[in-house]
Amino acid sequence: MSERRRGAVRSETARLAILNATARLFAVSGYENLAMESIAAEAGVAKQTIYRWWPSKGALVAECLLEGLLLPERFAMPDTGAIRADLIAWTTELFGILREPGGEGILRSLIAAATENADVGRRLRDALGSPGSIAGRLSSAVDAGQLRSDAPLQEISEALVGVVLLRALSRSIVTTGDVEVLVDALLAGAKR
Amino acid sequence: MSERRRGAVRSETARLAILNATARLFAVSGYENLAMESIAAEAGVAKQTIYRWWPSKGALVAECLLEGLLLPERFAMPDTGAIRADLIAWTTELFGILREPGGEGILRSLIAAATENADVGRRLRDALGSPGSIAGRLSSAVDAGQLRSDAPLQEISEALVGVVLLRALSRSIVTTGDVEVLVDALLAGAKR
Amino acid sequence: MSERRRGAVRSETARLAILNATARLFAVSGYENLAMESIAAEAGVAKQTIYRWWPSKGALVAECLLEGLLLPERFAMPDTGAIRADLIAWTTELFGILREPGGEGILRSLIAAATENADVGRRLRDALGSPGSIAGRLSSAVDAGQLRSDAPLQEISEALVGVVLLRALSRSIVTTGDVEVLVDALLAGAKR
Amino acid sequence: MSERRRGAVRSETARLAILNATARLFAVSGYENLAMESIAAEAGVAKQTIYRWWPSKGALVAECLLEGLLLPERFAMPDTGAIRADLIAWTTELFGILREPGGEGILRSLIAAATENADVGRRLRDALGSPGSIAGRLSSAVDAGQLRSDAPLQEISEALVGVVLLRALSRSIVTTGDVEVLVDALLAGAKR
DNA sequence: GACTAATCGAGACGGTACGTCTTGTCTTCGT
DNA sequence: ACGAAGACAAGACGTACCGTCTCGATTAGTC
Secondary structure, three states: OOOOOOOOOHHHHHHHHHHHHHHHHHHHHOOOOOOHHHHHHHHHOOHHHHHHOOOOOHHHHHHHHHOOOOOOOOOOOOOOOHHHHHHHEEEEEEHHHHOOOOOOHHHHHHHHHHHHOHHHHHHHHHHHHOOOHHHHHHHHHHOOOOOOOOHHHHHHHHHHHHHHHHHHOOOOOOOHHHHHHHHHHHHHHEEE | OOOOOOOOOOHHHHHHHHHHEEEEHHHOOOOOOHHHHHHHHHHOHHHHHHHHOOOOHHHHHHHHHOOOOOOOOOOOOOOOOOHHHHHHHHHHHHHHHHHHHOOOHHHHHHHHHHOOHHHHEEEEHHHHHHHHHHHHHHHHHHOOOEEOOOHHHHHHHHHHHHHHHHHHHHOOOHHHHHHHHHHHHHHHHOOO | OOOOOOOOOOHHHHHHHHHHHHHHHHHOOOOOOOOOHHHHHHHOOHHHHHHOOOOOOOHHHHHHHHHOOOOOOOOOOOOOHHHHHHHHHHHHHHHHHHOOOOHHHHHHHHHHHHHHHHHHHHHHHHHOHHHHHHHHHHHHHHHHHOOOOOHHHHHHHHHHHHHHHHHHOOOOOHHHHHHHHHHHHHHHEEOO | OOOOOOOOOOHHHHHHHHHHHHHHHHHHHHOOOOOHHHHHHHOOOHHHHHHOOOOHHHHHHHHHHOOOOOOOOOOOOOOOOOOOHEEEEEEEEHHHHOOOOOOOHHHHHHHHHHHHHHHHHHHHHHHHHHHHHHHHHHHHHHHHOOOOOOHHHHHHHHHHHHHHHHHHHHHOOHHHHHHHHHHHHHHHHHOO
């Protein structure tokens, strides 16, 4: 016996307008200067419609992140068979955000969001180093016999992403050579 | 002809009261909920006295950080001669913040401050992995012949600290075993 | 050819639930703090069901007033034959509202409703000084030869009620003696 | 020894801007539609500056009333020596508000304000029938021997004002003849 | 019995205003 | 000149209601 719901159904139009407005304003203003009132105005939506479905700015940004609206879609891990080259390519891409105009700000804004909202934190880690990307690639390298079967894949993933975060926070200049050194340092103990 | 300044001189009492009030409230409320008005009230000082000397909340927190008022004082790098054991001890200490009640919040608050203020970012990196601590220890291990002379010391430092940040942001549970695996992974390629 | 309407008929249950909920909440909250949403909730009714039948809060309160749900039922004008005594008794009863705990608030709330809604205004005047009560009693006193036939009955009625309103608005303390003085003042010119 | 205050002093400019903005918007919108945000905007003032000094819209309107910004300044009681003529002139003036375009709305708005705020109620009574005006005039008529010394001056005053309020609430049409009838009815028992 | 309309409870929606909070500047007086 | 006290403009916060609309269920004539 189904417990029938009653009343109007959630408007998908409004939901998408809100998420898109959030993504657009996030890119422009960053997390700190992102105002719920502006999101509502930009989305052509009442503030209460946002608060009805998301408890906080953090949760809203988290959902944007999950929907892939905040970060470029290019973080697919390549798989050419050569694990070192693939990692370097991927990490270079990742560091690339920091080199773009405004890219550093976006990443720092995401970090700021993550400090406020646990979901953003988890999704940030996953988005950058998700099972589908880095960890998966590493374990397929294990299968291919390129890495030792007891290599600390998780730690290597986290270290790579962690360095990116630290560089974003400390406003360090990122050079192209850094990537190779870092990848080699991390792979050193994992190679066969 | 002396270029003597005139008028009252900056009150050291007020300065210390402000810094201490900031540190106290920071520990209680975190960075986001830290209000300048509360700091002024807590310090028994006028708001203008804060703004006269610090341009923003971020700068104020940065100075607290620099003065060692925000983080426990125990991050001195040990030097027993055994680089692996020393790194494990130090990293365990570092991860220890995350395991303490409220410690995770403090670290996340510092990260939040770093996203807003470049000084905090730089000082956070230095406080956790400063030349005087980890980098210095690593280079003395090189001198002692324990690590290769071309070992990527900077990258190892940053990876260690980066992992701590990532764990703080993603609210991952930190186990004691993680530290050894991480240190071994990072030292693998650096050992002689 | 019957012009009969089709479809479900208006629910009397709902209508009564709404009126009763309105009366109940009006007594508790007053007119200003009376929310349509609360009425709907209290009545177990959808908001639309209210708006389908009443155009506004004012109209709803007006109907409550008309149905006698808002004011005590005791404003029947006595008719003992002695016009002065009857008027004093009735006016005392009227002033009595102001002396009861909360009664002043109810009257003020009705005045507030009257400022917004013409119907409430008219019904308030009629409810307090309707032909069936004060004006009728006065004209029967004329018939009985107690009052002059050209006595300004309407003005006397309005003055009595007006004084009650003014006292309610100005939060004046009402004493028992006031009533006699007032009635005598108003009857003075009307007596034979 | 004076307990000297410190800090900036209240800005008279802001105070006047707020009161004038309130009076202007009150005349246009009435009490119900008078928004604190509009007042702040119209006055070029922060909302907090209003709330710092007045606890509510009612209190703000009360002060406007006290400063004579809401009602025309013409309610001075004439004193030609003839009490009946003076009373008729004054009451006609008073009823005049109701005959003006918008005047009825202003009076009803004031009544609405009075239902919310005790000060407005008291000041409304005083503004319309203050000791300086009607009650004073009546007692000088007593001195002049035109009225009996035991005439219920207070009740006559209140009845006059009360009728005006009732007419405003019930949207009754006010004719010129009404005034004379009313005044005569009230003076009847007071004359020598 | 199918069709058509109107009602109902539920509740999402775009809006407006609320009263509070914090920021960073400015003003006043005392030291 | 500096400090405390604190008023100020600006503007975001999250909440409360408004009146409208959408949804599916139900009810009552009409065909």
